[in-house]
Each structure stands twice: as C-alpha cells, then as structure tokens.
Amino acid sequence: MSDLITPELVTLDANVGTDRSSVIRYFAEQVAGQGRASKADGLYADALAREERTATGIPGGIALPHCRSKAVLVPTLAVARLSPAVDFGAKDGPADLVFFIAGSPGTDAEHLKVLSKLARSLIRKDFTASLRAAETSEDVVRLVEGALGVGAGATAEAAAARNDGVAQGESVAGAAAAAAAVVVAAAGDAKATPAGQDPPATRGGA
Incomplete structure (x- = not known):
C-alpha cells in the first residue's frame, strides 16, 4: 500500500502563488506529477469547487x-x-501551513478519518510549532504520520498529545470549532453523495 504522504509531497518555504486558486493548482500538479492523479486539471477543478463551497482556513x-x-x-x-502566506478564509488571517487531502469517490470514511485526525492535531500549538520549525521534508512527514497514528512518528506524537500543555483558552477553542466545521462540511458532502458515485462537483474524469 502506498504511503499517504512522502517527502516528495512536502514543500517548504515556497511562494506558490498569491491566492488559494494558485495554491490548489500547485498541489494538483504536484500530486499528478507524482503519479498519484491521472489529470492535474481534473483534480484542480474538483478541489477548487470544494473550496468555493466552504472555505477551509482555520485559526x-x-x-x-x-x-x-x-x-x-x-x-x-x-x-x-508557504512564504508568503495565502488567504484561505480564516477569520484571523492567511495560512502559511496548508494541507491538501485528495481521495477518490467511495472513500468517504477514510477521507474523513484523515481530515479529522489532522484537524485535531492542528489545534495543538506544539504540533504546529514543530511543523514551522521543521528543517526537512522528512521531518514534516514524520510529524504528520505521527499525528495520523502511522509510521515512525506515531509513538512520539501520541506522547506529545498526552503531555500537551496548551491552555484551553479562547484561541484553542476557536481553532477547534473551526476545524470541526471543516470536518462537518466534508461529512455533509459525503452524505450527499450515494455510495460508489462521484461527488456532484467531480470533473476529474472529464
């Protein structure tokens, strides 16, 4: 089974455009370039359509x-x-850490599982600080795999989560609520799509 994330899918401190459309285009071309999507244009169209329905920026x-x-x-x-950061619709400003999750139709449960696990980790300041301080793509892969409970970083990440000293203040609560909203919106998309069929906006096979 192929890894969900590899060092070739990590970009550090790059200028990939000034708006969310450009960033999503970059990801689509990157994923297709790694042989993980058949058409960059199709993936871009579907991801952009999804973004236009509900912004995915969180605090x-x-x-x-x-x-x-x-x-x-x-x-x-x-x-x-990203450098510079790009606006993805979060109330507190643009995003410099962007995570692009791409699944195929009929993989709703796994898609939501990845999104939910990642969203829960991203409200922890120690986790995002580690991502911003990471020096190599391999470091980022280890951190993300740990958050998802797979790979070599899983044990260390679980320990960090148990010992996390982030105060449960308004900023954390707000981030948690925003992350939950992204997951809920994705779940709504899944419920609106009959099993085994493509989501309404899918144009990837065109």
Whole structure:
C-alpha cells in the first residue's frame, strides 16, 4: 500500500502563488506529477469547487483544502509551508501551513478519518510549532504520520498529545470549532453523495 504522504509531497518555504486558486493548482500538479492523479486539471477543478463551497482556513495560519475526485489514483496528503502566506478564509488571517487531502469517490470514511485526525492535531500549538520549525521534508512527514497514528512518528506524537500543555483558552477553542466545521462540511458532502458515485462537483474524469 502506498504511503499517504512522502517527502516528495512536502514543500517548504515556497511562494506558490498569491491566492488559494494558485495554491490548489500547485498541489494538483504536484500530486499528478507524482503519479498519484491521472489529470492535474481534473483534480484542480474538483478541489477548487470544494473550496468555493466552504472555505477551509482555520485559526492559527492553517488551511485544509480537500476533495474527492475521479482523477485521484492514490489517496494523498500533501503539505506546503508557504512564504508568503495565502488567504484561505480564516477569520484571523492567511495560512502559511496548508494541507491538501485528495481521495477518490467511495472513500468517504477514510477521507474523513484523515481530515479529522489532522484537524485535531492542528489545534495543538506544539504540533504546529514543530511543523514551522521543521528543517526537512522528512521531518514534516514524520510529524504528520505521527499525528495520523502511522509510521515512525506515531509513538512520539501520541506522547506529545498526552503531555500537551496548551491552555484551553479562547484561541484553542476557536481553532477547534473551526476545524470541526471543516470536518462537518466534508461529512455533509459525503452524505450527499450515494455510495460508489462521484461527488456532484467531480470533473476529474472529464
């Protein structure tokens, strides 16, 4: 089974555009370039359509654009640490940490599981600080795999979560609520799509 994320799917401190459309285009081309999607244009169209329905920015400089698309050949998570940051609709400003999750139609449960686990980790300041301080793509992969409970970083990440000293103040509560809203919106998309069929916006096979 292919890994969900690899070092080739991590971009550090890059300028990939000035708006969310450009960032999503970058991810689509990256995923297709790694042989994980059949058509960059199809994946881009589906991801952008999903983003236009509900913005995926959450407090703390984070965004979680995601979609299910017929263009996806291998479920994928790509990460970009942007410079400059780009507006994804969060109330507190643009995002410099962007996570692109791409699944195929009919993989609703796994898609939501990845999105939910990642969203829960991203409200922890120690986790996002580690991502911003990571020096290599391999470091980012280890951190993300730990958050998802897979790979070599899983044990260390679980311990960090248990010992997390982040105060449960308004900023954390707000981030948690925003992250939950992204997951709920994705779940709504899944419920609106009959099992085995493509989501309404899917154009990946066109």
